[in-house]
Amino acid sequence: xxxxxxxxxxxxxxxxxxxxxxxxxxxxxxxxxxxxxxxxxxxxxxxxxxxxxxxxxxxxxxxxxxxxxxxxxxxxxxxxxxxxxxxxxxxxxxxxxxxxxxxxxxxxxxxxxxxxxxxxxxxxxxxxxxxxxxxxxxxxxxxxxxxxxxxxxxxxxxxxxxxxxxxxxxxxxxxxxxxxxxxxxxxxxxxxxxxxxxxxxxxxxxxxxxxxxxxxxxxxxxxxxxxxxxxxxxxxxxxxxxxxxxxxxxxxxxxxxxxxxxxxxxxxxxxxxxxxxxxxxxxxxxxxxxxxxxxxxxxxxxxxxxxxxxxxxxxxxxxxxxxxxxxxxxxxxx
Numbered sequence: 482x483x484x485x486x487x488x489x490x491x492x493x494x495x496x497x498x499x500x501x502x503x504x505x506x507x508x509x510x511x512x513x514x515x516x517x518x519x520x521x522x523x524x525x526x527x528x529x530x531x532x533x534x535x536x537x538x539x540x541x542x543x544x545x546x547x548x549x550x551x552x553x554x555x556x557x558x559x560x561x562x563x564x565x566x567x568x569x570x571x572x573x574x575x576x577x578x579x580x581x582x583x584x585x586x587x588x589x590x591x592x593x594x595x596x597x598x599x600x601x602x603x604x605x606x607x608x609x610x611x612x613x614x615x616x617x618x619x620x621x622x623x624x625x626x627x628x629x630x631x632x633x634x635x636x637x638x639x640x641x642x643x644x645x646x647x648x649x650x651x652x653x654x655x656x657x658x659x660x661x662x663x664x665x666x667x668x669x670x671x672x673x674x675x676x677x678x679x680x681x682x683x684x685x686x687x688x689x690x691x692x693x694x695x696x697x698x699x700x701x702x703x704x705x706x707x708x709x710x711x712x713x714x715x716x717x718x719x720x721x722x723x724x725x726x727x728x729x730x731x732x733x734x735x736x737x738x739x740x741x742x743x744x745x746x747x748x749x750x751x752x753x754x755x756x757x758x759x760x761x762x763x764x765x766x767x768x769x770x771x772x773x774x775x776x777x778x779x780x781x782x783x784x785x786x787x788x789x790x791x792x793x794x795x796x797x798x799x800x801x802x803x804x805x806x807x808x809x810x811x812x813x814x815x
Contacts, residue, residue, distance in 0.1 A: 502553075503550060503551075503552050503553030504550065504551070505550045505553070505555050505810060505813060506550070506769045506770070506772065506773060506810075507550060507551045507741060507772075508548060508549050508550040508551045508741055508773070509549055509551075509739070509740055509741045509776070510546040510547070510548060510549070510737040510773075510776060510777065511546065511547055511549045512545055512546060512547075513545060513546065513547035514545055515547075516544055516545050516546065516547055517544040517545075517801035517802070517805070518558060518590060518593070518801065518805050519589050519590060519592075519593035519801055519805075520593070520801075521533075521534050521535065521589070521800060521801045522534065522535065523593065524588075524589035524592055524593065524800075525592075525602075526585055526588045526589055526592065526602075526608065527585055527589065527800050528581070528585065529787065530782065530786040530787040530794075530797070531582060531585065531782060531786065531797060531798070531799065531800040532799075532800065533782060533783075533785040533786070533799035533800075533802070534799075534801075536785040536786060537785060538783075538785040538799070540735045542735050542736060542779070543735065543777075543779045543780050543799060543802055544799075544801060544802060546737055546777075547806075548773055548806045548809070548810075551741065555809055555810065555813055556809070556812060556813050557809070558590055558805065558808060558809045558812050559812065560590055560591045560593070560594030560595060561594060561595065562812070563590075563591070563812050563815070564591065564595065564598075564610055564613040564615050565613065566815050567613075567615050567648070567649065567815070568613050568614055568615065569613075569614040569615070570614070570615060570616075570648035570649060571615075571616045571618060571647050571648050571649070572587075572615070572616070572617045572618065572647070572648065572649045572650075572651070573618040573619075573620055573644065573647040573649070573650050573651070574587075574617075574618070574619050574620065574651045574653075575620045575622050575625065575640075575644060575650060575651070575652050575653075576621075576622060576623070576625070576651075576652055576653035576654055576711075577621070577622075577623045577653065577654060577655075577656045577657055578656065578797065579653055579656060579714050579796075579797070579798075580619065580621075580651070580652075580653050580711075581619055581621070582797065582798055582800060582804050583651065583653075583711065583804050583807050583808065584617065584618075584619040585800055585804070586800055586801075586804035586805050586807070586808050587617060587808045587811075588608045588617050589800065589801070590805060590808060591610060591615075591617070592608075595610065595612070595613075598610050598611065598612040598613065599611030599612045606618060606619040606620070606621075607619070618647070620640075620643065620644070622640055622654075623654065623656070623657040623666070624654060624657060624658065624689055625638065625640070625652065625654045625689060625690070625692075625693045626638050626689040626692050626693065627639050627640065628666055628667050631666065631667050631668045631669070632667060632668070632669045632670070632671050632676065633667040633669070633670045633671065633685075633689075634671045635670065635671060635672050635673075635685060635688040635689045635692060636671075636672070636673060636688070636692050637671075637692070638692050638693060638696045641696045641700055645700045645701060645702075645706065646705075646706075647706060648705070648706060648707065649706070649707045649709070650706060650707070650708050650709065651709040651710075651711060651768070651811070652693070652708070652709065652710050652711070653710070653711040653714070654686075654689070654690065654693075655686065655713050655714075655750050655754070656714075656796065658682050658683075658685060658686040658689075658750075659682045659683075661679075661682075670685060672685075672688065683749065683750065683753060686750060686753060687753050687756075687757060690753070690754060690757045691757050691760070694757050694758065694760055694761045697761050697763050697765060698761055698762050698763055701763050703763055703764050707764075707766070708763070708764070708765045708766070709765070709766045709767070709768055709811070709814075710754070710758060710765055710766075710767055710768070711767075711768040711770060711807065712751055712754065712767060712768060712769045712770050712771040713748055713750050713751040713754060713771050714770065714771070714774050714798075715743075715748060715771060715774055715775045716795050716796045717730055717731040717734070717778040717781060717795045718730045718731070718795045721745075722743070722744065722745035723738050723743065723744050723745065723775075723778055724744045728778075729793070730793050730795045731778050731779070731781040731783050731793055731795035732783050732784065732793040732795075733783075734778045734779045734781075734783075735779050736779050737776050737777050737778070737779055737780075738775075738776040738777075738778060740776075741772075741776075742772070743772055743775035743776060745775075747771060747772070748771070751771050755767075766814055768807060768810055768811060768814070770806070770807050770810065773806065774803060777798075777803050780798050780799060780802045780803040781793070781794060781795045781796070781797065781798055781799070782794040782796075782797045782798065782799055783795065785799065
Protein backbone atom coordinates (compact mmCIF):
# COMPACT_ATOMS: atom_id res chain seq x y z
CA UNK A 482 0.00 0.00 0.00
CA UNK A 483 1.03 3.60 -0.34
CA UNK A 484 1.83 4.85 3.11
CA UNK A 485 2.83 8.23 4.46
CA UNK A 486 4.72 7.82 7.70
CA UNK A 487 7.18 9.86 9.70
CA UNK A 488 10.78 10.09 8.59
CA UNK A 489 13.70 11.76 10.38
CA UNK A 490 12.97 14.98 8.48
CA UNK A 491 9.53 16.22 9.46
CA UNK A 492 9.03 17.93 6.09
CA UNK A 493 9.16 14.64 4.20
CA UNK A 494 7.27 11.38 4.42
CA UNK A 495 7.99 7.93 3.14
CA UNK A 496 5.90 6.78 0.17
CA UNK A 497 5.65 3.13 -0.79
CA UNK A 498 3.16 1.47 -3.10
CA UNK A 499 4.07 -2.07 -2.30
CA UNK A 500 2.57 -5.06 -0.53
CA UNK A 501 5.08 -7.89 -0.13
CA UNK A 502 7.24 -6.14 -2.73
CA UNK A 503 4.45 -5.74 -5.29
CA UNK A 504 2.79 -2.48 -6.32
CA UNK A 505 -0.95 -3.14 -6.22
CA UNK A 506 -1.65 0.08 -8.11
CA UNK A 507 0.38 -0.76 -11.22
CA UNK A 508 -1.37 -3.14 -13.54
CA UNK A 509 -4.19 -3.46 -16.05
CA UNK A 510 -7.83 -4.47 -16.35
CA UNK A 511 -8.59 -8.06 -17.37
CA UNK A 512 -11.87 -9.73 -18.24
CA UNK A 513 -13.21 -11.91 -15.43
CA UNK A 514 -16.64 -13.50 -15.72
CA UNK A 515 -16.79 -14.14 -11.97
CA UNK A 516 -17.51 -10.42 -11.58
CA UNK A 517 -19.53 -8.47 -10.45
CA UNK A 518 -19.09 -9.36 -6.80
CA UNK A 519 -22.73 -8.52 -5.99
CA UNK A 520 -26.02 -8.03 -7.83
CA UNK A 521 -27.02 -4.38 -7.61
CA UNK A 522 -30.73 -5.27 -7.69
CA UNK A 523 -30.32 -7.05 -4.33
CA UNK A 524 -28.66 -4.14 -2.53
CA UNK A 525 -31.04 -1.70 -0.81
CA UNK A 526 -28.42 1.01 -0.30
CA UNK A 527 -27.75 2.16 -3.88
CA UNK A 528 -28.98 5.62 -4.84
CA UNK A 529 -31.06 5.54 -8.00
CA UNK A 530 -28.55 7.71 -9.82
CA UNK A 531 -25.76 5.13 -9.47
CA UNK A 532 -27.71 1.98 -10.36
CA UNK A 533 -26.90 1.74 -14.06
CA UNK A 534 -28.55 -1.66 -14.50
CA UNK A 535 -31.81 -0.44 -13.01
CA UNK A 536 -31.64 2.60 -15.25
CA UNK A 537 -31.39 0.47 -18.38
CA UNK A 538 -27.72 0.24 -19.31
CA UNK A 539 -27.74 -2.43 -22.05
CA UNK A 540 -24.06 -3.46 -22.12
CA UNK A 541 -22.72 -5.52 -19.23
CA UNK A 542 -19.03 -5.62 -20.08
CA UNK A 543 -18.23 -2.88 -17.57
CA UNK A 544 -19.20 -5.32 -14.79
CA UNK A 545 -16.80 -8.02 -15.95
CA UNK A 546 -13.38 -6.51 -15.35
CA UNK A 547 -10.94 -7.23 -12.54
CA UNK A 548 -7.91 -5.16 -11.62
CA UNK A 549 -4.75 -7.23 -12.12
CA UNK A 550 -1.59 -5.79 -10.51
CA UNK A 551 1.63 -6.38 -12.40
CA UNK A 552 3.53 -9.34 -10.96
CA UNK A 553 1.14 -10.28 -8.15
CA UNK A 554 -2.53 -10.64 -7.25
CA UNK A 555 -4.69 -8.31 -5.22
CA UNK A 556 -6.65 -10.23 -2.55
CA UNK A 557 -10.27 -10.84 -3.50
CA UNK A 558 -12.62 -8.93 -1.21
CA UNK A 559 -13.56 -11.16 1.73
CA UNK A 560 -16.54 -9.59 3.50
CA UNK A 561 -16.41 -11.87 6.54
CA UNK A 562 -12.65 -11.36 6.80
CA UNK A 563 -13.17 -7.60 6.55
CA UNK A 564 -15.82 -7.63 9.28
CA UNK A 565 -13.71 -9.82 11.54
CA UNK A 566 -10.66 -7.59 11.16
CA UNK A 567 -12.74 -4.55 12.09
CA UNK A 568 -14.91 -6.20 14.74
CA UNK A 569 -16.36 -3.68 17.16
CA UNK A 570 -15.07 -0.71 15.15
CA UNK A 571 -16.48 2.28 13.31
CA UNK A 572 -15.55 3.14 9.71
CA UNK A 573 -16.32 6.59 8.35
CA UNK A 574 -16.10 7.88 4.78
CA UNK A 575 -15.69 11.66 4.76
CA UNK A 576 -16.00 13.53 1.47
CA UNK A 577 -18.17 14.30 -1.53
CA UNK A 578 -20.51 12.19 -3.68
CA UNK A 579 -17.59 9.99 -4.78
CA UNK A 580 -17.14 9.18 -1.10
CA UNK A 581 -20.83 8.24 -1.04
CA UNK A 582 -20.14 5.83 -3.91
CA UNK A 583 -17.34 4.07 -2.03
CA UNK A 584 -19.50 3.86 1.11
CA UNK A 585 -22.37 2.44 -0.96
CA UNK A 586 -20.14 -0.12 -2.63
CA UNK A 587 -18.74 -1.28 0.70
CA UNK A 588 -22.12 -1.72 2.42
CA UNK A 589 -23.40 -3.58 -0.66
CA UNK A 590 -20.36 -5.89 -0.60
CA UNK A 591 -20.92 -6.63 3.08
CA UNK A 592 -24.70 -6.97 2.75
CA UNK A 593 -24.33 -9.44 -0.13
CA UNK A 594 -22.08 -11.71 1.96
CA UNK A 595 -23.86 -11.55 5.31
CA UNK A 596 -27.49 -10.54 4.60
CA UNK A 597 -28.72 -12.13 7.82
CA UNK A 598 -26.14 -10.65 10.20
CA UNK A 599 -28.48 -8.32 12.06
CA UNK A 600 -28.00 -5.34 9.75
CA UNK A 601 -29.36 -2.09 11.14
CA UNK A 602 -29.81 1.02 8.96
CA UNK A 603 -29.83 3.67 11.66
CA UNK A 604 -30.27 6.44 9.06
CA UNK A 605 -29.41 6.88 5.36
CA UNK A 606 -25.76 7.50 6.32
CA UNK A 607 -25.14 4.76 8.91
CA UNK A 608 -25.30 0.98 8.57
CA UNK A 609 -24.37 -1.36 11.43
CA UNK A 610 -23.57 -5.05 11.04
CA UNK A 611 -24.70 -5.95 14.54
CA UNK A 612 -23.32 -9.49 14.67
CA UNK A 613 -19.82 -8.07 14.15
CA UNK A 614 -20.26 -4.72 15.88
CA UNK A 615 -19.06 -2.93 12.73
CA UNK A 616 -20.62 0.42 11.82
CA UNK A 617 -20.06 2.01 8.40
CA UNK A 618 -20.78 5.74 8.34
CA UNK A 619 -20.92 8.28 5.55
CA UNK A 620 -20.14 11.90 6.53
CA UNK A 621 -20.88 14.33 3.65
CA UNK A 622 -18.20 17.04 3.47
CA UNK A 623 -17.32 18.37 0.04
CA UNK A 624 -14.26 20.42 1.01
CA UNK A 625 -13.17 18.89 4.38
CA UNK A 626 -12.74 22.45 5.65
CA UNK A 627 -15.65 24.51 7.01
CA UNK A 628 -18.34 26.60 5.36
CA UNK A 629 -20.03 29.11 7.65
CA UNK A 630 -22.55 31.73 6.55
CA UNK A 631 -21.70 30.88 2.94
CA UNK A 632 -18.00 31.58 3.52
CA UNK A 633 -15.51 28.80 2.65
CA UNK A 634 -12.92 28.92 5.44
CA UNK A 635 -9.64 27.48 4.23
CA UNK A 636 -8.06 27.37 7.67
CA UNK A 637 -10.98 26.06 9.75
CA UNK A 638 -11.86 22.39 10.26
CA UNK A 639 -14.43 22.06 13.02
CA UNK A 640 -15.69 18.83 11.42
CA UNK A 641 -12.64 17.15 12.90
CA UNK A 642 -14.38 17.00 16.27
CA UNK A 643 -16.65 14.26 14.89
CA UNK A 644 -13.87 12.38 13.10
CA UNK A 645 -11.04 11.91 15.55
CA UNK A 646 -12.67 9.20 17.66
CA UNK A 647 -13.52 6.98 14.64
CA UNK A 648 -11.40 3.81 14.27
CA UNK A 649 -10.91 3.97 10.49
CA UNK A 650 -11.31 7.15 8.41
CA UNK A 651 -11.35 7.35 4.60
CA UNK A 652 -11.14 10.92 3.27
CA UNK A 653 -11.51 12.37 -0.21
CA UNK A 654 -12.02 15.79 -1.74
CA UNK A 655 -11.62 17.66 -5.01
CA UNK A 656 -14.84 17.37 -7.02
CA UNK A 657 -16.33 20.65 -5.77
CA UNK A 658 -13.15 22.76 -5.61
CA UNK A 659 -13.11 23.83 -9.29
CA UNK A 660 -16.91 24.24 -9.52
CA UNK A 661 -17.91 27.71 -10.71
CA UNK A 662 -21.46 27.24 -12.00
CA UNK A 663 -23.05 29.20 -9.18
CA UNK A 664 -24.18 26.03 -7.39
CA UNK A 665 -21.26 25.86 -4.97
CA UNK A 666 -22.42 26.35 -1.36
CA UNK A 667 -20.29 29.45 -0.71
CA UNK A 668 -20.16 33.07 -1.88
CA UNK A 669 -16.77 34.08 -0.43
CA UNK A 670 -13.48 32.46 0.54
CA UNK A 671 -11.68 33.23 3.80
CA UNK A 672 -7.93 32.78 3.57
CA UNK A 673 -6.40 33.58 6.94
CA UNK A 674 -7.62 37.03 7.95
CA UNK A 675 -8.65 37.95 4.42
CA UNK A 676 -12.05 37.37 2.78
CA UNK A 677 -12.14 37.38 -1.03
CA UNK A 678 -14.84 36.83 -3.63
CA UNK A 679 -12.76 34.13 -5.32
CA UNK A 680 -9.21 32.92 -5.86
CA UNK A 681 -7.24 30.37 -7.87
CA UNK A 682 -9.11 27.17 -7.13
CA UNK A 683 -6.07 24.89 -7.23
CA UNK A 684 -4.37 27.12 -4.68
CA UNK A 685 -7.54 27.10 -2.56
CA UNK A 686 -7.56 23.29 -2.78
CA UNK A 687 -3.93 23.16 -1.66
CA UNK A 688 -4.60 25.43 1.31
CA UNK A 689 -7.74 23.60 2.37
CA UNK A 690 -6.05 20.21 2.13
CA UNK A 691 -3.08 21.58 4.10
CA UNK A 692 -5.50 22.54 6.88
CA UNK A 693 -6.74 18.93 6.87
CA UNK A 694 -3.14 17.64 6.92
CA UNK A 695 -2.34 19.87 9.90
CA UNK A 696 -5.44 18.50 11.65
CA UNK A 697 -4.20 14.93 11.12
CA UNK A 698 -0.83 15.92 12.58
CA UNK A 699 -2.33 17.60 15.63
CA UNK A 700 -5.48 15.60 16.43
CA UNK A 701 -5.08 12.00 15.26
CA UNK A 702 -3.85 9.33 17.67
CA UNK A 703 -2.43 6.59 15.38
CA UNK A 704 -2.79 3.99 18.15
CA UNK A 705 -6.56 4.49 18.00
CA UNK A 706 -7.35 5.72 14.49
CA UNK A 707 -6.18 4.60 11.05
CA UNK A 708 -6.37 7.32 8.38
CA UNK A 709 -6.74 6.87 4.62
CA UNK A 710 -6.83 9.41 1.82
CA UNK A 711 -8.32 8.16 -1.41
CA UNK A 712 -6.58 9.60 -4.45
CA UNK A 713 -8.31 11.88 -6.94
CA UNK A 714 -10.97 10.12 -9.01
CA UNK A 715 -10.89 11.19 -12.66
CA UNK A 716 -13.56 12.42 -15.03
CA UNK A 717 -13.77 11.40 -18.70
CA UNK A 718 -15.30 14.34 -20.56
CA UNK A 719 -12.45 14.80 -23.10
CA UNK A 720 -11.70 11.92 -25.43
CA UNK A 721 -8.39 13.48 -26.47
CA UNK A 722 -7.07 12.64 -22.99
CA UNK A 723 -7.10 8.94 -23.88
CA UNK A 724 -6.20 9.43 -27.55
CA UNK A 725 -9.67 9.54 -29.12
CA UNK A 726 -10.61 13.16 -29.94
CA UNK A 727 -13.81 11.98 -31.64
CA UNK A 728 -15.18 10.42 -28.42
CA UNK A 729 -18.08 12.30 -26.88
CA UNK A 730 -16.77 11.96 -23.37
CA UNK A 731 -17.62 8.67 -21.68
CA UNK A 732 -20.86 8.27 -23.63
CA UNK A 733 -21.00 4.92 -25.44
CA UNK A 734 -17.63 3.79 -24.03
CA UNK A 735 -17.85 0.07 -23.29
CA UNK A 736 -14.24 -1.05 -22.72
CA UNK A 737 -11.37 0.04 -20.46
CA UNK A 738 -8.18 1.51 -21.88
CA UNK A 739 -5.71 -1.28 -22.59
CA UNK A 740 -2.39 -1.32 -20.80
CA UNK A 741 -1.33 0.34 -17.56
CA UNK A 742 -0.80 4.00 -18.46
CA UNK A 743 -3.21 6.85 -19.16
CA UNK A 744 -2.13 8.97 -22.14
CA UNK A 745 -2.90 12.30 -20.45
CA UNK A 746 -0.90 11.37 -17.35
CA UNK A 747 -1.63 12.21 -13.74
CA UNK A 748 -4.00 15.15 -13.12
CA UNK A 749 -2.52 18.25 -11.49
CA UNK A 750 -4.84 17.97 -8.51
CA UNK A 751 -3.42 14.52 -7.72
CA UNK A 752 0.10 15.95 -7.77
CA UNK A 753 -0.98 18.73 -5.40
CA UNK A 754 -2.63 16.20 -3.08
CA UNK A 755 0.56 14.11 -2.98
CA UNK A 756 2.64 17.19 -2.15
CA UNK A 757 0.36 17.96 0.80
CA UNK A 758 0.29 14.34 1.98
CA UNK A 759 4.09 14.38 2.17
CA UNK A 760 3.88 17.03 4.89
CA UNK A 761 1.96 14.75 7.25
CA UNK A 762 4.01 13.29 10.10
CA UNK A 763 1.37 10.83 11.30
CA UNK A 764 0.79 7.57 9.35
CA UNK A 765 -1.66 8.03 6.48
CA UNK A 766 -2.42 5.38 3.86
CA UNK A 767 -3.02 6.55 0.31
CA UNK A 768 -5.53 4.53 -1.71
CA UNK A 769 -3.77 5.42 -4.95
CA UNK A 770 -6.67 4.64 -7.29
CA UNK A 771 -6.22 7.54 -9.74
CA UNK A 772 -4.50 5.76 -12.64
CA UNK A 773 -6.50 2.54 -12.43
CA UNK A 774 -9.68 4.64 -12.45
CA UNK A 775 -8.44 6.74 -15.38
CA UNK A 776 -8.28 3.52 -17.39
CA UNK A 777 -12.02 2.90 -16.80
CA UNK A 778 -13.62 5.35 -19.23
CA UNK A 779 -16.34 2.69 -19.64
CA UNK A 780 -17.40 2.54 -16.00
CA UNK A 781 -19.16 5.89 -15.59
CA UNK A 782 -22.87 6.40 -15.05
CA UNK A 783 -23.05 8.15 -18.46
CA UNK A 784 -26.74 8.28 -19.52
CA UNK A 785 -27.78 5.63 -17.00
CA UNK A 786 -28.03 7.70 -13.86
CA UNK A 787 -30.81 10.09 -12.92
CA UNK A 788 -33.07 9.99 -15.94
CA UNK A 789 -34.09 13.01 -17.96
CA UNK A 790 -30.87 15.04 -17.74
CA UNK A 791 -29.87 14.34 -21.34
CA UNK A 792 -26.15 14.74 -20.61
CA UNK A 793 -23.68 11.95 -19.96
CA UNK A 794 -22.42 11.88 -16.36
CA UNK A 795 -18.70 11.20 -16.79
CA UNK A 796 -17.90 12.00 -13.16
CA UNK A 797 -19.78 9.38 -11.14
CA UNK A 798 -19.49 5.60 -11.46
CA UNK A 799 -21.94 2.75 -11.87
CA UNK A 800 -22.58 0.56 -8.81
CA UNK A 801 -21.86 -2.31 -9.09
CA UNK A 802 -18.68 -1.46 -10.99
CA UNK A 803 -15.37 0.27 -10.38
CA UNK A 804 -15.88 1.27 -6.69
CA UNK A 805 -15.66 -2.38 -5.62
CA UNK A 806 -12.00 -2.32 -6.69
CA UNK A 807 -11.35 0.66 -4.42
CA UNK A 808 -12.77 -1.39 -1.55
CA UNK A 809 -10.77 -4.48 -2.53
CA UNK A 810 -7.64 -2.33 -2.21
CA UNK A 811 -8.88 -0.96 1.10
CA UNK A 812 -9.31 -4.56 2.26
CA UNK A 813 -5.83 -5.47 0.98
CA UNK A 814 -4.35 -2.70 3.16
CA UNK A 815 -5.82 -4.22 6.31
